[in-house]
Amino acid sequence: MEYTLLKSIDSPADLRRLPRTELRRVADELRAYVLESVSRTGGHLGSNLGTVELTVALHYVFNTPEDRLVWDVGHQTYPHKVLTGRRDRMDSLRQIGGISGFPRRDESVYDTFGTGHSSTSISAAHGMAIAAKLKGEDRKAVAIIGDGSMTAGMAFEALNNAGIAHGGLLGDVLVILNDNDMSISPPVGALNKYLARLMSGSFYAAAREGAKSVLKNTPLYEFARKFEEHTKGMVVPGTIFEEFGFNYVGPIDGHDLDSLIPTLENLRDKKGPQFLHIVTKKGAGYKLAEADPVKYHAASGKFDPAVGFVKPATPPKTTFTQVFGEWLCDMAEADARLVGITPAMREGSGMVDFHKRFPQRYHDVGIAEQHSVTFAAGLACEGLKPVVAIYSTFLQRAYDQMVHDVAIQNLPVLFALDRAGLVGADGATHAGNYDIAFTRCIPNMAVLTPSDEDECRQALYTGFMHDGPATVRYPRGAGVGVVPAKAMAALPWGKGEVRRRGQRVAILAFGTLLHPALEAAERLDATVANMRFVKPLDTELVVELARSHDAIVTAEDGCIMGGAGSAVTEALNAAGLTVPVLQLGLPDEFIEHGDPVKLMSLCGLDAAGIEASIVKRFGARPVVVRSTAVR
Ligand SMILES: Cc1ncc(C[n+]2csc(CCOP(=O)(O)OP(=O)(O)O)c2C)c(N)n1
Ligand SMILES: CC(=O)[C@@H](O)[C@H](O)COP(=O)(O)O
Numbered sequence: 107m108e109y110t111l112l113k114s115i116d117s118p119a120d121l122r123r124l125p126r127t128e129l130r131r132v133a134d135e136l137r138a139y140v141l142e143s144v145s146r147t148g149g150h151l152g153s154n155l156g157t158v159e160l161t162v163a164l165h166y167v168f169n170t171p172e173d174r175l176v177w178d179v180g181h182q183t184y185p186h187k188v189l190t191g192r193r194d195r196m197d198s199l200r201q202i203g204g205i206s207g208f209p210r211r212d213e214s215v216y217d218t219f220g221t222g223h224s225s226t227s228i229s230a231a232h233g234m235a236i237a238a239k240l241k242g243e244d245r246k247a248v249a250i251i252g253d254g255s256m257t258a259g260m261a262f263e264a265l266n267n268a269g270i271a272h273g274g275l276l277g278d279v280l281v282i283l284n285d286n287d288m289s290i291s292p293p294v295g296a297l298n299k300y301l302a303r304l305m306s307g308s309f310y311a312a313a314r315e316g317a318k319s320v321l322k323n324t325p326l327y328e329f330a331r332k333f334e335e336h337t338k339g340m341v342v343p344g345t346i347f348e349e350f351g352f353n354y355v356g357p358i359d360g361h362d363l364d365s366l367i368p369t370l371e372n373l374r375d376k377k378g379p380q381f382l383h384i385v386t387k388k389g390a391g392y393k394l395a396e397a398d399p400v401k402y403h404a405a406s407g408k409f410d411p412a413v414g415f416v417k418p419a420t421p422p423k424t425t426f427t428q429v430f431g432e433w434l435c436d437m438a439e440a441d442a443r444l445v446g447i448t449p450a451m452r453e454g455s456g457m458v459d460f461h462k463r464f465p466q467r468y469h470d471v472g473i474a475e476q477h478s479v480t481f482a483a484g485l486a487c488e489g490l491k492p493v494v495a496i497y498s499t500f501l502q503r504a505y506d507q508m509v510h511d512v513a514i515q516n517l518p519v520l521f522a523l524d525r526a527g528l529v530g531a532d533g534a535t536h537a538g539n540y541d542i543a544f545t546r547c548i549p550n551m552a553v554l555t556p557s558d559e560d561e562c563r564q565a566l567y568t569g570f571m572h573d574g575p576a577t578v579r580y581p582r583g584a585g586v587g588v589v590p591a592k593a594m595a596a597l598p599w600g601k602g603e604v605r606r607r608g609q610r611v612a613i614l615a616f617g618t619l620l621h622p623a624l625e626a627a628e629r630l631d632a633t634v635a636n637m638r639f640v641k642p643l644d645t646e647l648v649v650e651l652a653r654s655h656d657a658i659v660t661a662e663d664g665c666i667m668g669g670a671g672s673a674v675t676e677a678l679n680a681a682g683l684t685v686p687v688l689q690l691g692l693p694d695e696f697i698e699h700g701d702p703v704k705l706m707s708l709c710g711l712d713a714a715g716i717e718a719s720i721v722k723r724f725g726a727r728p729v730v731v732r733s734t735a736v737r
């Protein structure tokens with residue numbers, strides 16, 4: 107495609123200069139452009155294809171960036187990026203130095219709020235709307251939120267707050283619910299059923315008094331007017347959103363510019379909290395994605411749009427996620443008390459097989475991380491053994507639940523923390539850098555950091571068998587390729603192991619950094635311990651290594667501050683030892699998106715980086731290198 111029209115749009119102002127009749131062509135070119143660019147870079151696909159018309163309509167009707175658009179999650183902002191001056195940067199999407207896959211305030215004035223985690227948009231837009239009132243500015247704040255993201259408690263906390271006047275102030279906030287009847291996997295829960303009911307009664311809803319003025323110029327109006335004649339005398343119930351104080355309009359077809367534009371124009375001119383319910387199709391306009399929205403939620407890399415996603419010729423290495431998924435099924439077979447919980451990440455957390463095989467013991471609770479943890483606590487109170495499979499970054503949402511509902515009561519909940527450490531293309535919002543620091547300080551909480559696939563399986567078993575809360579953290583992607591043993595055996599509780607005996611320097615490795623540490627140690631003739639546990643920490647081993655070496659190095663793929671290295675220094679202090687310690691890990695900054703291997707290298711956490719840091723801190727490498735690998 108030539109993209110003739112699209113290439114004339116370098117900002118929304120250019121779009122707004124176009125006659126209304128050209129917008130269908132803009133949308134068609136935009137959809138093709140997004141598909142083509144994602145096919146070259148990888149990235150989120152279905153949600154972007156589904157919001158093309160909405161994006162065009164929003165930038166056409168609203169005076170962006172003066173009016174604020176807040177995109178929930180932000181995984182649907184590629185069309186927005188293209189229309190807001192980043193068309194030519196789409197080839198750098200999610201790469202080091204390139205543009206982000208999510209909105210970023212430092213990337214564009216049109217990105218009014220940074221997102222990545224879901225369900226924040228209504229709160230943020232409400233804040234912006236109230237700020238406008240306080241500052242005497244006349245502008246609108248628009249939150250665009252999906253049906254999946256709407257399931258989170260936070261979205262309802264925001265509705266609860268935004269629909270009423272504060273000290274006489276009512277924000278001019280518009281919430282657009284983009285209902286495509288999909289989360290990453292099919293959506294779950296009562297809200298989904300409720301939205302389906304609203305959809306099935308769509309014309310009935312459209313006939314309601316509140317929607318009349320909004321629909322005045324739309325084709326739906328005539329239909330609604332006629333329909334109303336048939337419903338005379340019926341009691342018309344309000345939607346739940348009206349109960350929250352919003353003027354509810356919809357549902358309307360979110361791909362039909364002839365409905366979208368006049369409806370948005372009407373809502374733009376209304377004061378106070380407005381709610382527009384639109385219906386879209388995830389993957390719209392790309393048949394393969396429409397047919398399989400789960401698969402086409404995101405592309406992991408390049409693909410040919412004519413063919414779609416194909417299996418790689420050589421089978422990819424087993425991921426830690428798969429190791430977890432297999433362990434979960436095996437453990438469920440062995441122990442009828444096991445219950446598996448996911449906050450809306452069935453595929454990403456490796457629970458598809460578990461769902462199929464143990465449907466009653468599988469619980470997708472929606473995007474509700476906080477609830478997932480307290481729900482697990484309730485199950486544990488009754489003697490069940492819950493496993494909460496959750497990305498490290500999303501567990502941040504449920505910190506109080508971990509402390510207050512699980513740890514204080516010392517309940518046996520196993521947290522399987524996937525995506526620990528850097529995740530790559532999703533960048534800082536999704537990186538799991540903090541879990542070691544924020545879990546190890548919680549009393550009763552055990553923290554396990556397996557170094558390879560087999561150890562991961564055994565660590566999961568160990569954590570599961572432990573009579574108290576435990577986290578087992580593992581990174582995105584594959585490990586070194588150690589095939590897990592079928593047999594499950596508990597790791598010696600709180601014990602590390604020396605994997606290489608050397609001299610002068612002892613490297614205490616946590617998790618998968620064991621392998622680059624071993625490589626660096628070969629060149630430096632250093633000792634390496636696979637610590638396995640951050641908590642309980644093997645203090646005996648720490649003290650022994652501190653006494654027998656000139657220096658200690660700790661290595662982890664989590665933040666340095668408060669992390670496993672800090673645990674080691676605390677143990678050394680407690681033992682009264684004053685050996686020099688070099689703590690290697692992720693620095694006190696947000697690491698941007700990009701190839702995770704390169705990012706780890708930039709952070710000095712590959713073998714060369716570990717070696718260089720040790721040499722820099724403790725001087726030149728020893729001359730004599732002897733091979734004393736313990737295993
Ligand atoms: C707090 C949080 N939990 C989980 C996720 C992972 N996640 C990203 S998109 C998504 C589904 C969102 O569904 P919806 O809002 O309906 O948008 P759609 O993908 O359908 O466009 C999920 C679960 C997240 N980004 N943030
Ligand atoms: C937008 C979002 O939060 C998810 O789609 C996320 O990008 C999934 O990441 P994984 O690919 O690591 O499962």
Ligand SMILES: [Mg+2]
Pocket residue numbers: 252253254255284285286287288289
């Ligand atoms: Mg959805």
